[in-house]
Amino acid sequence: MLEITTTRMQSRPVDEREIETLAAELDGYLVREGDAQYDSARAVWNGMIDRRPALIVRCHSPQDVQRAVRFASAHTLRLSVRGSGHHVAGSAVNDGGLVIDLSEMKQIQVDAQARTARAQPGVNWGELDRATQAYGLATPGGVVSDTGIAGLTLGGGFGWLRNKYGLSSDNLISAEIVTADGRLLKTNENENADLFWALRGGGGAFGIVTSFEYRLHPVGPDVFTLFCFHDGSRARELLRFYREFIASAPDEISSFAVLAKIPASEHFPAEHHGKPTLLFQACYLGDPAEGERLLQPLRDIAAPLVDLSSVMPFVEMQTLWDEEYPRGELRYYWRSTYLKTFSDEAIDRLIALIAEAPSALTTLDLWAMGGAFSRVAPDATAFAHRDAAMNIGIEANWADTADDEANIGWARRVTQELEPFSTGGQYLNFPGFFEEGEAALRQAYGSNYDRIMAIKAKYDPYHLFPMK
Numbered sequence: 001m002l003e004i005t006t007t008r009m010q011s012r013p014v015d016e017r018e019i020e021t022l023a024a025e026l027d028g029y030l031v032r033e034g035d036a037q038y039d040s041a042r043a044v045w046n047g048m049i050d051r052r053p054a055l056i057v058r059c060h061s062p063q064d065v066q067r068a069v070r071f072a073s074a075h076t077l078r079l080s081v082r083g084s085g086h087h088v089a090g091s092a093v094n095d096g097g098l099v100i101d102l103s104e105m106k107q108i109q110v111d112a113q114a115r116t117a118r119a120q121p122g123v124n125w126g127e128l129d130r131a132t133q134a135y136g137l138a139t140p141g142g143v144v145s146d147t148g149i150a151g152l153t154l155g156g157g158f159g160w161l162r163n164k165y166g167l168s169s170d171n172l173i174s175a176e177i178v179t180a181d182g183r184l185l186k187t188n189e190n191e192n193a194d195l196f197w198a199l200r201g202g203g204g205a206f207g208i209v210t211s212f213e214y215r216l217h218p219v220g221p222d223v224f225t226l227f228c229f230h231d232g233s234r235a236r237e238l239l240r241f242y243r244e245f246i247a248s249a250p251d252e253i254s255s256f257a258v259l260a261k262i263p264a265s266e267h268f269p270a271e272h273h274g275k276p277t278l279l280f281q282a283c284y285l286g287d288p289a290e291g292e293r294l295l296q297p298l299r300d301i302a303a304p305l306v307d308l309s310s311v312m313p314f315v316e317m318q319t320l321w322d323e324e325y326p327r328g329e330l331r332y333y334w335r336s337t338y339l340k341t342f343s344d345e346a347i348d349r350l351i352a353l354i355a356e357a358p359s360a361l362t363t364l365d366l367w368a369m370g371g372a373f374s375r376v377a378p379d380a381t382a383f384a385h386r387d388a389a390m391n392i393g394i395e396a397n398w399a400d401t402a403d404d405e406a407n408i409g410w411a412r413r414v415t416q417e418l419e420p421f422s423t424g425g426q427y428l429n430f431p432g433f434f435e436e437g438e439a440a441l442r443q444a445y446g447s448n449y450d451r452i453m454a455i456k457a458k459y460d461p462y463h464l465f466p467m468k
């Protein structure tokens with residue numbers, strides 16, 4: 001007998017013969033304590049997370065997902081679903097329960113003529129971008145190439161194509177999903193349309209997606225990339241200028257501003273390491289020369305500390321942040337809040353708060369919202385927060401266990417201090433550790449909360465799939 005934790009957090013003995021039967025049926029394989037792969041299979045991106053599941057089902061096919069879901073359902077096991085394991089809360093793994101691990105399901109099919117791509121849930125953005133860019137196409141993804149397409153798309157997904165083409169979830173044409181009863185369903189605007197609506201921003205609460213079909217757009221292959229680090233002591237004036245700039249920028253420009261410290265890396269002169277900085281980063285979709293001309297004011301506004309802006313392949317742009325977010329090495333606690341307006345007061349508060357961050361690795365990421373992202377109606381998909389001026393990513397990043405409390409405390413305080421400026425919403429994919437429970441979901445789902453919960457009740461009445 002193997003003791004496995006149930007959905008009610010009790011321990012239940014499961015007969016070894018049933019586990020062996022499951023293992024024998026799988027196209028993939030089972031990993032459990034004592035196996036050589038156990039430690040790597042339970043490790044996730046956030047170095048703070050150290051959980052020990054009883055069983056990890058490494059799925060290789062949608063049928064494996066069905067087998068694993070039926071097994072979990074029959075024994076009412078505590079369940080986690082893993083795409084690429086990037087969620088900051090470590091929701092891809094649990095203690096004592098079952099993990100349905102999709103990380104080895106990596107098929108991608110691009111139909112260049114139809115401008116669509118189908119990808120399995122273990123694919124990450126670097127892999128999908130490379131496959132679609134082979135045809136000069138792309139779909140909106142995240143800004144770090146190692147991040148999984150699955151969790152990111154289901155929570156919404158913003159990156160460098162958002163002003164022109166919207167969220168990742170806005171570009172989902174269809175999805176196949178295994179529901180709590182073990183069925184494999186097609187979802188799109190016409191089939192299981194309620195479920196398809198919920199998958200676009202409602203997260204992983206409704207079942208396990210085994211295939212994502214995306215709409216593709218012509219992108220690059222070369223794009224002009226603004227990557228300009230200014231002196232942080234001038235952040236107040238620069239952010240006021242940025243506010244004016246984005247108000248009239250065309251949809252071809254998606255950008256953010258980051259309050260941070262210059263990293264101690266070879267890419268930056270040693271005399272600047274550790275200095276407060278305000279980074280402007282942007283991607284222009286279209287003629288790179290025109291992009292450079294349009295984005296020049298964000299470079300000219302002050303003498304940059306370091307300016308790494310250039311024309312580069314889109315796939316390279318998508319890796320610019322990779323080095324800063326090593327898998328498993330650092331400790332991370334990320335939250336977010338949407339701002340109603342980007343007021344002078346909000347700017348001053350943000351500048352004061354970053355100066356109080358306990359870690360030099362920490363950043364405040366100011367994602368300017370607008371364009372196609374904001375033209376989708378809040379109830380068109382499960383992603384409600386369409387009218388915010390900005391999303392503030394509150395990213396506490398640090399190395400030492402001893403500094404956990406100080407860093408987490410700072411990020412929570414920032415969230416509270418930004419409340420007067422906030423719409424009251426937060427992004428499902430940057431929710432801290434979901435420690436506010438139900439309240440965190442209400443903030444993430446906003447005006448779509450009731451509709452999302454009704455769909456949850458219809459497809460997963462016994463809460464097999466965790467909402468957070």
Ligand SMILES: Cc1cc2nc3c(=O)[nH]c(=O)nc-3n(C[C@H](O)[C@H](O)[C@H](O)COP(=O)(O)OP(=O)(O)OC[C@H]3O[C@@H](n4cnc5c(N)ncnc54)[C@H](O)[C@@H]3O)c2cc1C
Pocket residue numbers: 045080081082083084085086087088090091092093102121141142143144147148149150151152153154155156157158159203204205207208209210325429430466
């Ligand atoms: C370094 C880094 C950079 C990031 N950059 C961005 C960014 O630019 N833009 C942005 O919007 N977000 C960004 N994020 C947040 C990202 O969207 C989330 O972390 C997302 O959960 C990652 O997806 P994953 O598949 O790797 O997650 P996992 O940790 O594997 O999964 C997270 C949760 O998603 C659900 N899930 C995963 N796969 C499935 C599936 N197939 N079916 C059903 N549910 C599933 C499950 O509930 C699971 O617990 C970033 C995160 C990191 C760590």
